[in-house]
Amino acid sequence: MDNLREKLLFFIFERDRKKLVYEVGAVAGLYAVCKVPHFILKYTLLHPIPTYDFPQTRDENFKVLQKGLDEGKLPRIFRPRLFPGSTFSDMFIITDFEIMKEAFAKREISNRQFSEKVVLCIKDTLRRRNYHSVPRSILDENDQLLKNGAGDLAGTAEGPYDHFHKKFRAQWHDTMKRLVGKNRITEIIQSSAENACIQLKRLGSSPSGMDPRRVFMNGSINVTSGFAYGKNYDFEDPEFKQIAEYIDSYFVGIFHYNMKAVCDNMVPLWDTNREKLSHSNLYCELWRKTPVRHMEDAIPLFHAYVFKMIKEQRKLLDPANPRNFLDTLLIDASNDPEWGYFTIACTIVAIFLGASDTLANTMTWLSMVLADHPEVQKKMFEEIKAARSIDTDLKKENCPLTRSILLESRRLNPVTDTLIHIVSEDTKVKGFTFPKNSQILGSLTAVMHDPKNFPEPSKFIPDRFIDENGEFVNNPKVCGFSVGLRNCIGKSLAIEEYFAFATSMVENFEIKRLAGNMDIEAHPFLRIPKDDVRLQFIPRKK
Ligand code: HEM
Numbered sequence: 210m211d212n213l214r215e216k217l218l219f220f221i222f223e224r225d226r227k228k229l230v231y232e233v234g235a236v237a238g239l240y241a242v243c244k245v246p247h248f249i250l251k252y253t254l255l256h257p258i259p260t261y262d263f264p265q266t267r268d269e270n271f272k273v274l275q276k277g278l279d280e281g282k283l284p285r286i287f288r289p290r291l292f293p294g295s296t297f298s299d300m301f302i303i304t305d306f307e308i309m310k311e312a313f314a315k316r317e318i319s320n321r322q323f324s325e326k327v328v329l330c331i332k333d334t335l336r337r338r339n340y341h342s343v344p345r346s347i348l349d350e351n352d353q354l355l356k357n358g359a360g361d362l363a364g365t366a367e368g369p370y371d372h373f374h375k376k377f378r379a380q381w382h383d384t385m386k387r388l389v390g391k392n393r394i395t396e397i398i399q400s401s402a403e404n405a406c407i408q409l410k411r412l413g414s415s416p417s418g419m420d421p422r423r424v425f426m427n428g429s430i431n432v433t434s435g436f437a438y439g440k441n442y443d444f445e446d447p448e449f450k451q452i453a454e455y456i457d458s459y460f461v462g463i464f465h466y467n468m469k470a471v472c473d474n475m476v477p478l479w480d481t482n483r484e485k486l487s488h489s490n491l492y493c494e495l496w497r498k499t500p501v502r503h504m505e506d507a508i509p510l511f512h513a514y515v516f517k518m519i520k521e522q523r524k525l526l527d528p529a530n531p532r533n534f535l536d537t538l539l540i541d542a543s544n545d546p547e548w549g550y551f552t553i554a555c556t557i558v559a560i561f562l563g564a565s566d567t568l569a570n571t572m573t574w575l576s577m578v579l580a581d582h583p584e585v586q587k588k589m590f591e592e593i594k595a596a597r598s599i600d601t602d603l604k605k606e607n608c609p610l611t612r613s614i615l616l617e618s619r620r621l622n623p624v625t626d627t628l629i630h631i632v633s634e635d636t637k638v639k640g641f642t643f644p645k646n647s648q649i650l651g652s653l654t655a656v657m658h659d660p661k662n663f664p665e666p667s668k669f670i671p672d673r674f675i676d677e678n679g680e681f682v683n684n685p686k687v688c689g690f691s692v693g694l695r696n697c698i699g700k701s702l703a704i705e706e707y708f709a710f711a712t713s714m715v716e717n718f719e720i721k722r723l724a725g726n727m728d729i730e731a732h733p734f735l736r737i738p739k740d741d742v743r744l745q746f747i748p749r750k751k
Pocket residue numbers: 313321365366367433559560561563564565567568571624625626627628629630689690691692695696697698699700702703
């Protein structure tokens with residue numbers, strides 16, 4: 210690797226510098242001459258799509274959206290002004306629920322960042338980091354996965370919406386059905402919720418309180434490991450702490466890692482005669498402190514853990530009776546060489562990532578909202594107590610107000626917008642044409658804060674979803690899991706978790722806020738509370 214770095218440095222710095230500057234200048238000039246008139250023609254004259262401010266951090270971003278919604282000036286679709294020149298790219302933000310619903314129901318608009326270039330860059334990174342020795346050192350030499358090879362896809366959250374992705378989804382739902390049928394999933398979630406309450410009591414009942422995010426995150430990681438390969442941990446287990454550390458390492462670099470893929474897609478590969486390199490890989494080689502490298506360092510470590518789980522699962526795997534999500538993937542891998550070890554490991558990692566920060570912050574927002582509304586907390590507690598007296602297993606249908614409070618808190622404080630959707634061919638939606646290769650982000654926040662959808666959207670109204678008969682009524686415009694073919698795969702699991710964690714928390718504790726407020730952190734893609742939150746979880750008298 211050092212050898213490659215030296216060669217790259219030599220290539221850049223030992224060549225005729227003047228010539229290099231001319232070359233770069235000529236390419237940039239040519240790009241501007243061709244692209245600028247092309248964009249002006251495309252988006253202002255032929256097909257007007259407005260531009261609108263879209264600051265990069267979620268705190269600023271939310272202020273701009275809110276102002277636009279209040280003044281009725283937020284366009285239904287716009288090209289974001291993220292940074293100077295950003296509107297000269299094929300990026301679109303959708304803020305209207307109906308357009309989003311129609312767009313994301315289309316196969317052509319349900320792809321993730323994916324192209325031959327991206328695959329080539331991933332393969333290049335894995336080769337340079339000697340990644341392939343990891344599965345070889347852990348799995349048995351006759352394991353089918355070694356015969357299948359790495360696989361082309363970086364897991365379920367990546368790639369086009371094709372037969373392969375549909376299979377992922379089918380296996381996911383099949384696993385859910387199997388676990389629900391055996392009541393296993395309720396058991397997994399309930400024991401994680403109990404574990405979380407033990408931690409809240411230990412760490413959060415003192416007068417100095419705590420930021421509960423880590424505890425909720427642990428709870429969600431535990432549900433995911435139970436679902437993925439049937440393992441429930443104690444939060445103090447060193448192996449469990451190690452998984453949490455891997456997840457943290459991924460979060461440090463994931464935004465930059467995805468931006469790298471965006472750049473790889475836009476810029477031509479750099480042909481050095483002997484091999485094709487991506488410019489972003491070159492940049493990562495040269496600048497070793499980039500957060501992308503932090504994540505790249507964590508990949509073989511996290512994957513090594515998944516390969517150990519695979520080896521364990523193999524021992525009792527019954528092809529006729531898969532026990533969990535990993536079992537279903539391994540069974541498919543024995544019949545279909547498309548399922549490679551890299552693809553399977555990335556899939557397991559993706560569900561850990563998808564499940565952790567999202568649920569942890571959703572629960573933290575809820576805890577803060579309840580702390581600020583003691584009267585609502587009291588009503589929720591009383592409803593849960595009454596529901597328990599009807600049936601010791603808490604039934605959702607006996608808790609309409611609780612469900613309304615939970616939904617309202619998710620609406621008021623969505624933690625994320627959609628991931629980027631890539632358009633695979635020119636596609637028309639309600640009169641707009643999204644060109645091939647364009648990138649679309651659905652602003653779920655805008656939908657859920659639009660006064661046309663929810664009157665007084667900035668207000669917490671606990672019974673917003675209760676009808677005149679006192680029944681809970683769902684509203685699909687509370688769309689925090691997104692909509693369509695590529696919506697959150699973990700939606701039903703997350704809803705169950707959210708209900709179980711929230712009701713256990715309120716049953717066991719009275720929540721008080723000691724510090725922090727509802728301000729939003731300056732984060733590039735998550736809408737989360739600032740990290741000065743301190744809540745006290747006072748155990749209720751039994
Ligand atoms: C409150 C909790 C959660 C929220 C708010 C949330 C939200 C989302 C959103 C908005 C997306 C993007 C959808 C799109 O681009 O259209 C997504 C994708 C995803 N989520 Fe979740 N999620 C949550 C929990 C979970 C859980 C518990 C899991 C797994 C156990 C999970 C796994 C995933 C995966 C794998 C994807 C990528 C799907 C794909 O690309 O096909 N999420 N989630």
